[in-house]
Amino acid sequence: MSPITETLLSFLVIAGAVFTFIGSLGLVRFRDFYTRLHGPTKATTLGVGCLLLASSIFFSVTGEGLSLHELLVSLFLFITAPISAHLLAKAALHQGLPSGLARPQAMDGDSAEPVAPNNR
C-alpha cells in the first residue's frame, strides 16, 4: 500500500468514526425527541458511508480486483435511514410527544376524505 492510499484511508476511517460518534452524541445532548432524531439520521449515515468507502478502497487495493459491494450497504442505508426517521417522527407525533414548541397546527388537508392508497 502506498503512503498516499494509507493517508487517504486513515483520513476516511477517522472521519467516518467521528461522524458516527457525533450522531450518537446528538442522541444524548438534545432535549426533545424531534431534535434528537436529526443526529442519527444524518451524521451517522454519512459516517458509515465514509467507513464503507474506506473499506471499498482498502479491499480494492489489497485484494484481487475491484471491490464495490460495500456500495450496496451504503446505498441501502441512504435509502432506509430517511424512511425510518419519517416513520419515527410520525409515530412521535401520533403519540403527542412534547417538542418544546407550539403544537404543529393541523394541516388543511386533514379534514378532507382520506385517500385510499391503492384505489386503482
Place this chain on the structure above:
Amino acid sequence: MLNMALTASFALVAAAFAMSLFRLLKGPSAPDRILALDTLYINAIALLVLLGILLASPLYFEAALLIALMGFVGTVALAKFLLRGDIIE
C-alpha cells in the same frame, strides 16, 4: 498509521455505542428507545466494517449487510406498532 487510525476509530465507535445505550435505557418515551436501537444497529455496522479492515477479511461484509436489512425491518415494524397498535394490517 492505518492501525493507529483504526484503534482511534474503535474507541470513537465504542463511545457512540455507550451513548446510544444510555438513551436506550433512559428513554423517556418509546420512540426515543426505538431511535436508540436504530442508532445501535448502524453503530454495529460501523464496528463490523472497521473489524473487516483491521483483519483484512471480506467475510464481515455479509454480516454488515444482514444487520442493515434486519435493523431496518425491525425499526419499521416497531414504528408501525406505535402508529397502529398492530404490525400486520
Place this chain on the structure above:
Amino acid sequence: MKRIRNWLPHPLLTPVLAAIWLLLNNSLAPGQILLGLLLGWAIPRFTLGFWPERVRIRRPARLLRFTGVFLYDVIVANLSVARLILGGPRRLQPAFVVVPLDLTDELAISLLANTICLTPGTVSARLSADRRQLLVHALDCTDPQALVVAIKARFEAPLKEILEC
C-alpha cells in the same frame, strides 16, 4: 405493444436488479451477468401484481444533475448538523414548517420526503391526508418562509421536471 409490456413490464428495473446482483456477488463474470439479467427479468415479471404503475424518467440528464446536487447537499448538511450538535442545544431554534406540495405523483412525493430527510437539517414528519402538504421539522430554522422557498426551488422543481411533465 401490449405483449411487449406484459413480457417486460419494467424496463428500468431489469438493469437495476442486474447491477445489484453483480454488486452482491462482487464479480463481473459473464455467467453472473447472465444470471443477473435473468433475475432482473424474472422478478418484475412475477411480482407484476404489486406494482401496476410504470416509472418513467422524462429527463435523464436532469436526474444526473439532481443526484450530484443531492450528494453535495448531503455532505454540506452533515457538516452543519455536526456543528449544531457540537454547539449544544442552547442556541438551537427548532421549528415545525408546513411545506405545500405541487407534486402529485406518489413516487415523486416519497422521493422528495426522503431527500429532505437527508439534506438540509430537516426531517419530514407527516404527509397530510390529501397529499398536498408535508410537515417538516427543522433543527435550526430562523426563517420558515425562506426554508420553504429553498426546498421548493432546490428539490421539488427538479423532481417535478424529472418525473412529471
